[in-house]
Amino acid sequence: MPQKKIIYLDYQATTPIDTRVIQRMEPFLQTDYGNPSSTHRMGLRAKEAVELARNDLASFIGARGKEIFFTSGATESNNLALKGFAE
Numbered sequence: 001m002p003q004k005k006i007i008y009l010d011y012q013a014t015t016p017i018d019t020r021v022i023q024r025m026e027p028f029l030q031t032d033y034g035n036p037s038s039t040h041r042m043g044l045r046a047k048e049a050v051e052l053a054r055n056d057l058a059s060f061i062g063a064r065g066k067e068i069f070f071t072s073g074a075t076e077s078n079n080l081a082l083k084g085f086a087e
Contacts, residue, residue, distance in 0.1 A: 008016065017025075028049065034042025036050045055065045071077045 032042055032045045034046040036043060036047035054068045058065045058068050071080060
């Protein structure tokens with residue numbers, strides 16, 4: 001029996017990850033999993049990776065690194081946007 005193609009529509013719950021993203025994330029899931037706010041070696045490597053990602057994204061959209069904020073999820077992002085709008 002031929003397998004049917006799956007059409008996934010629940011992106012609000014979770015999103016399939018592109019293979020290229022998995023490959024870039026793998027070192028931080030396997031060996032360099034330090035907290036970027038920590039001052040130990042793994043934390044410093046994680047912080048360096050976050051800053052590199054911030055600057056790459058900023059460059060891609062024509063912004064400055066200090067204009068890019070990473071949040072823990074949608075609720076924090078929405079609150080940050082609303083706070084910025086209110087001010």
